[in-house]
Structures are given as structure tokens and as C-alpha cells.
Amino acid sequence: MKKDKQPEHRIADRKTVKEPIEIMADGAKVVALSYDLSSTGLRLKTKEPLKIWLRMQSLRASFAHEARLVWAKREPDGSIIYGFEFVKEE
Numbered sequence: 001m002k003k004d005k006q007p008e009h010r011i012a013d014r015k016t017v018k019e020p021i022e023i024m025a026d027g028a029k030v031v032a033l034s035y036d037l038s039s040t041g042l043r044l045k046t047k048e049p050l051k052i053w054l055r056m057q058s059l060r061a062s063f064a065h066e067a068r069l070v071w072a073k074r075e076p077d078g079s080i081i082y083g084f085e086f087v088k089e090e
Helices: none
Strands: 022-026 030-037 044-047 051-057 062-074 080-086
Touching: 044 080
Parallel strands: none
Antiparallel strands: 022 030, 030 044, 051 062, 062 080
16 A cells, blocks of 8 residues: 655754653653654654643533544644544543
8 A cells, every 4th residue: 555655844854863752741741752853843652642631612512521632734824733532531
């Protein structure tokens, strides 16, 4: 199966750096592995999707829920769309 190669939009050269990295999210520490690093950002890998808390209020209802980041996609205008999966309450 052929994978489509995504176009490069990097504005800075990246250097391969495979080192442990700590991420702080909502007061919790998550350990990840860096893949590459530049002056403008980095790419990393986690064993599990990153978890966050979402809170939303609309005209009909409000909710707060824990969620996992599943995917992210940069749009042509530079904005980013994120996909989250709700974490089931135990």
C-alpha cells in the first residue's frame, strides 16, 4: 500500500534528537520520546494519546470531560484541527 507523503511546511531545519522528554498537561507529567527538534518546534511520540480536560457550554447544555488527543491536522490557513476521543468514566 502506497502512503501519501505530506508536503513539507517547515521553516527551520530539523535535527534528529531521540531523547526522553517530559510534557506537563493539567499538572500531570507525561514522558515522551523526541524524534526531531528545530528552532521552531519538535516532533515527539507518546505510548498513549495525550489526555486533556474539555469544558464546553452552549445554549442547550454544558459538559466537562476528559479526552485523549487522537490526531491533529494543519489547515492551509495555518490553523490546526484536533480530533479528541472522550475517555470513558470508570
